[in-house]
């Protein structure tokens with residue numbers, strides 16, 4: 001076995017053990033195809049530096065799926081996800097591959113990113129379950145096509161938690177959950193987020209700290225649920241959630 005293939009296999013096994021889930025041959029081929037496409041497109045446009053070996057398998061694939069390890073045990077269940085600020089497709093495309101009965105909307109304001117996302121969805125055969133939208137979260141969250149329409153609204157590395165909460169909560173249906181991916185997470189941030197969520201008629205359901213394999217650090221996930229309908233004034237107009245963040 002070549003060193004590259006051996007390293008790849010070791011990385012795979014470690015992350016699937018961690019997830020207590022393993023991809024089918026088809027899903028594994030889709031992950032590998034995604035990695036190849038990222039490498040190819042990276043030569044034309046700067047998408048991400050996390051494409052090789054463990055960077056891809058742990059920092060991208062495992063990091064995207066580990067917070068959903070409970071959902072991964074029930075892949076037969078069909079859910080609607082929206083990934084806000086999807087960038088080059090994480091966590092959204094990883095979720096679409098891993099959850100074969102779910103529909104995923106990938107939203108990003110950058111058309112450079114959404115052009116790539118559309119192309120990848122087609123190439124790996126997921127375009128029937130993936131919808132790609134080029135729009136700001138603040139606009140999409142007011143659009144009746146998207147508002148109150150998702151079981152999960154998710155964001156990784158988009159903005160601070162209180163800002164992201166204003167982007168995500170308007171997309172949730174009455175039983176929906178928002179998942180905010182954070183590296184470090186402090187009591188001070190939690191207090192600010194709680195105040196922001198009170199404005200949005202939502203609350204923290206739980207926070208969970210995961211340790212990524214291969215010394216990739218800590219991933220905190222904040223799970224949020226709605227208490228009541230999100231007030232119609234949220235999300236505020238483009239740029240306002242960031243300039244005048246809720247929670248202070």
Ligand SMILES: C[S@@+](CC[C@H](N)C(=O)[O-])C[C@H]1O[C@@H](n2cnc3c(N)ncnc32)[C@H](O)[C@@H]1O
Pocket residue numbers: 084085086087088089090091107108109110113135136137138155156157158
């Ligand atoms: C740092 S990247 C993270 C991408 C990906 N989620 C990841 O973790 O690799 C942030 C992305 O969010 C998008 N973004 C930031 N604010 C946004 C907004 N208000 N509406 C839509 N997209 C936004 C940017 O265009 C960018 O692609």
